[in-house]
Amino acid sequence: MNRIGNLPWPLSFSYGRAMQSAALQLWAKDPGGNFAQAQATVHGRATANGMAALGKWEG
16 A cells, blocks of 8 residues: 555554564574574564555565
């Protein structure tokens, strides 16, 4: 819908738990060892959500 443009309202997404789920699973296995990978996972999902809000996410 964001690709259509000129909407009378901003369309955004709220995927808080979905963004955290994969990172929490990694972190639960080894909190110290998977810390950086969990952070990268959250960052990647946040970037994808931002792109989707702008209508630029390509899945």
